[in-house]
Amino acid sequence: MILLYATSLAIFLAIISIFYNWHSSRIPIFLSALLIVMSIHGITQILIFSGKPLGLLLVFYNNFCPIYFLAGPLVYFYIRGTLNDNPTLFKYDFLHFIPALIIAIDVAPYWFSSLDYKVSILKIITNNPINLEYLKVNWLIPPAYNFILRMSLLFSYSLWSLFILIHFQLKRDKKSIPNDQFSVTFRFLLVLTICMTILSLCYSIVSIQLALANKKITSVTRGYSIWLNTIGEFSFLTISISLIAFPKILYGMPAAKSFTNYSKSPMPSSGISINNKKELVDFIHQEELSETKLNFIDQEDPFASLASRLIFYIKENKCYLDTNFSIDTLANSLGVPRHHLNYTLNRLLKLKFPEFRQTLRVEHAKKLLLEGKGATMSIDGIGIQSGFSSRTTFFKLFKEEVGLTPTEFLQQSNM
Numbered sequence: 001m002i003l004l005y006a007t008s009l010a011i012f013l014a015i016i017s018i019f020y021n022w023h024s025s026r027i028p029i030f031l032s033a034l035l036i037v038m039s040i041h042g043i044t045q046i047l048i049f050s051g052k053p054l055g056l057l058l059v060f061y062n063n064f065c066p067i068y069f070l071a072g073p074l075v076y077f078y079i080r081g082t083l084n085d086n087p088t089l090f091k092y093d094f095l096h097f098i099p100a101l102i103i104a105i106d107v108a109p110y111w112f113s114s115l116d117y118k119v120s121i122l123k124i125i126t127n128n129p130i131n132l133e134y135l136k137v138n139w140l141i142p143p144a145y146n147f148i149l150r151m152s153l154l155f156s157y158s159l160w161s162l163f164i165l166i167h168f169q170l171k172r173d174k175k176s177i178p179n180d181q182f183s184v185t186f187r188f189l190l191v192l193t194i195c196m197t198i199l200s201l202c203y204s205i206v207s208i209q210l211a212l213a214n215k216k217i218t219s220v221t222r223g224y225s226i227w228l229n230t231i232g233e234f235s236f237l238t239i240s241i242s243l244i245a246f247p248k249i250l251y252g253m254p255a256a257k258s259f260t261n262y263s264k265s266p267m268p269s270s271g272i273s274i275n276n277k278k279e280l281v282d283f284i285h286q287e288e289l290s291e292t293k294l295n296f297i298d299q300e301d302p303f304a305s306l307a308s309r310l311i312f313y314i315k316e317n318k319c320y321l322d323t324n325f326s327i328d329t330l331a332n333s334l335g336v337p338r339h340h341l342n343y344t345l346n347r348l349l350k351l352k353f354p355e356f357r358q359t360l361r362v363e364h365a366k367k368l369l370l371e372g373k374g375a376t377m378s379i380d381g382i383g384i385q386s387g388f389s390s391r392t393t394f395f396k397l398f399k400e401e402v403g404l405t406p407t408e409f410l411q412q413s414n415m
Contacts, residue, residue, distance in 0.1 A: 026087035027252050030078035037071050038236060040064050048125060057122050065107045068150045069100040072157030075196055079161040079189060083168045085255040099153060106140040148207045155200035162193040176255045178301050188249040191242045195235040202232040251343045277351060281359050284315045307348045309334060320360040321387045327353045361387040362401040369410050379406050
């Protein structure tokens, strides 16, 4: 039952993470892939010990075996990518996929065997799952040793990832990574590596016990196996629960190593304080390009300079008036990764990009209407000039922001 909850939650979180991060940062994709791999492994375990339905067991048993050997590399790639703020796989990283390739060759004969043969094998397994340890269905490696190898490999990667995580914590550049973001992400990475280490160790011990038992399973051995399996299942469930508890880990550990303060000329030491979205929007819509220092952000945060660059860039270029303006185009214009912008907007400026863009466009439309542009330009034209792609979107978002449609707002302003 624990394993069922763990796998269901992990698959759900993996799908959400992929959807949320695909265009933002590829680093959490490694975590999502790990959750999917371990969930498939868990589903296969559930099906084997429940013995039904046979159709699903035909799909899951032995067919996904090679991807289980990717779990270890995925842990390592996720930890390394998060710590380096870089999801890039290097040319030597293909070495990490060799075990999975070897197992694919090993399992290939089973893949191409007849359906009747596979059904006969599954009947033997479901009749007594312990038979799984002694069947010779693959080409090179018996299932018992296959399981031990995959869990030993996962244990080695998890232990190594734990080591580099601790080493990074001792050597990290405190001026580059925001302290609060580092703390929450580091805690999650620590939970992840410890849980994966415990999970793989428990399953490895169970597999070795079964392999040495030689079909003679005593009550003591069975009891140990149940306890170790339960600990492993709880470890996997803990990873998923931790991901829910620490949603901010999706920002990773953004490292502001190359950012400099944005300014046309040296800024004065004194500045203005901007405390909310309205004050920020008003500042952006001012006609003059102020050289005043902005104090609406935590100046100690390494991304304070990016926040200033972001606001001054939007103010100077009025890019929100482009109907194609998006966080991706903004990231490209500023030359920074999208997840750095997400962190800056959400954590420093306390803004959601779609809402921020909507407010900027609506305020511009209000300004045009109040200036009397409605006398020489249609309402639709004002919407297009304000960055809205259609009349429907313009009216809908304008009313959400102001409480009136553009037409009603114009009529009220003329009274």
